[in-house]
Amino acid sequence: MSLSLRRALTYSLNRNPSPSLNARRTLHSSRAMAEVKKTTPKMRQRDIVSSFLCAPPVEEGGQHRGKWAVCSGTIEATDASPLAAAYREIAEETQLTPPSISLLRRGRPFTLRDETISTDWTIHPFAFLLASPDTPITIDFEHTEYTFVTPSQLSEYDTVPALADTTLRVLPGAEVEDALRTLRSDHTSGATALATLALLTLRRALLPPLSTAPTTAVQWRATRLLAWTLAKSARPAMAPAIEASVFGALERISFSIGGVGKNYDLKVAMEALSIEGFREVATKAIEDVMEAREEAVLKLASNFTACVQHSAGYQAAFTEQRPVTLVILSASASVAACVADLARAAAATKMGVRVLVLESRPGFEGVEIARAVLDLVGSDAEVEMQILTDAGVGWAVGEADFVVLGADRVTGEGDVSNKTGSLAAAGLAPTVGNGCKVVVVCCEEKIMGDDGGGAGLAEAEADGGEENEASEVTAAWPARAKEVGELEGVKVRNPYFEWVPSRFVDVYVTEAGEVGVEGLKKVARERRELEERLFDGL
Known part of the structure; x- marks a missing residue:
């Protein structure tokens, strides 16, 4: 089941995850947005964040098993970054704040044009993890009710625009989720090693049975979305190495296929290339990047x-x-x-x-x-x-x-x-x-x-950094010391x-x-x- 929320001004809905992401809960809402800037004399530009709140797996039969949700809201001028705006909106609409929630994934932003109100909406999708499947959600005055729905019921609801596309950008398939879980749970390897794992994931996804793309254009889009997901969501604390590696692979692919890699030239070249030809070129490009990375370490x-x-x-x-x-x-x-x-x-x-x-x-x-x-x-x-x-x-x-x-x-x-x-x-x-x-x-x-505006460090620090299980710290403690760590009012930290x-x-x-x-x-x-x-x- 998935959680759906209705409010007086807009409709809200949520979406179930892929099989590997079961036992999740979500909450979606949207709200009126203030104008941020104009892109053309006719079309207004508005930037919003859209955030899925996900609960970790629970035991079989729990009422929150397989649930998803999202909160949406405008990015204000006072927000340090889209991520900071997402945290603020979630707190305003659900009363949830860290450590009750933590960043799980960020999706590729995209623009949705609404001709009826002459507005371009730029949507920044995020997924957040609830600390517990029983974490209470307290909706604010903007909302009237929420309920749970199954994925098959999604089409029965009058949803906000582009909800399905937004969902796909933060909820990848089971295989991708497995790879992301591996990268997130590796607490011993350095960033260089994790970047190599990300490249191997990108390469595997090019080939059947993981790839079912019917055309080169579809495969190229899927490859770029996967690269974005790996770069931005696999391990935020080690993101640059992963990002540089997978983006470098995309650059080599585009150059190999379209020469200079301009959008028009690349599109024409893609149309002339078979899906088998694309996979061969892309695989070679990824392997070249892996070899170049090894040479870089030697230098x-x-x-x-x-x-x-x-x-x-x-x-x-x-x-x-x-x-x-x-x-x-x-x-x-x-x-x-x-x-x-x-x-x-x-x-x-x-x-x-x-x-x-x-x-x-x-x-x-x-x-x-x-x-x-x-x-x-x-x-x-x-x-x-x-x-x-x-x-x-x-x-x-x-x-x-x-x-x-x-x-x-x-x-x-x-x-x-x-x-x-x-x-x-x-x-x-x-x-x-x-x-x-x-x-x-x-x-x-x-x-x-x-x-482009010097907010790189602010964005990097917006989620408060990575902190892991206290049990990793206490595992080496003698028995008497472990008792202290379990006392009320004592918190063991593991940044x-x-x-x-x-x-x-x-x-x-x-x-x-x-x-x-x-x-x-x-x-x-x-x-x-x-x-x-x-x-x-x-």
Whole structure:
């Protein structure tokens, strides 16, 4: 059953999910919108958010099993972003706020023209997850009633326009939902590894039995929608790498088929290409992107080694005939590759490398990166590896020449989102470090696309960041400590990521070399422009 809500001014309705998204509840409403801007002398432009509220699965037979809903409302000038507007509208119309709800998915915005009122509606779809299937919904004065309906009853209702299209943009098929669930639940892999999984998902979806598209045009649209879903919804805290990878694949596909990739040229080329031909070209493009990403990591590692070897800290260690000391944390394929490359290069000049690894609770990813570095180095060099508690970060930074951080997200302004613990390590460097420098290493795919107005970080932080189960923290506690965590009034927190302000970063290194903030801004701008080209009209 699905939940339908009726109000005095407009109709409302909701939609059931795909089989893999059963046991969900939804609520939809729409409201009168204030004019935001004019796009032409005749057509007004109004921007709204449309948000599905979804409950997690419940036991067989629950009254909320298989339910969906949406809240809609205008994006006000005071809203920091469409996502912020969605949270505000939900709170106003249902009294639901975090942590009762959390962002699950964002769909590709689209425009709906209403000639009867000379208005273009730009709809920003979102899906939110209810913390519990029993989370109470308190509708406000704008609504008169709500009821539950089955998907088969959808056509019996007088719905708001484009509800079906809106639904498809946030509720993908079962296979896609399974892939998204895998990406969301992976709490050990870094952003680079998750981006690879996203590319593999995109490739699988091109081929039968997952693909049933009858024409190339239909397949191209489905591929773009899937790429958008993977980029924006798989793992928001690690979105840039996933986004850059799948969008890069789309760019290669469009270039391979339509040459310069202009909309008109691409449309003509698509019409002349068989569905089998499209799948072959698209598969090859995705594989090319995967190969290019591997090459980018190798270039990044080489550039990091050059950066360190030309630094004052490295020269001081060489002069003092002591190992160069690095502090690292969490699981990052990029950091592991960089440290291993430095170790091999240092060995050629009889230099030692000492690596102080913070264990990175609660998943102890630091232990995993220690193993990864040693495996990459092999017998080519000697690495003095020391693993210590996160609480020892002050001592570690005091011993270090460099704090080396990976990045899950980097804004055009140079702020870096990485595993919790990064801020302490970076912030301590100028305080307790003896000339210790903070180096951020990442491929350009980690740089967030801007929105043309500088709201990238506001959008990134609008959902409050990613926080996971308290049980991950308490699992390592002794029995007596676990009892404390269960006491009334005690809440165990498990934030996974945090932002390191640019003022704490000394150097950014990518596959292009050392870059400054202007270089980051350039990449961020290019990301936005690519997104606009790829999804224009979708």
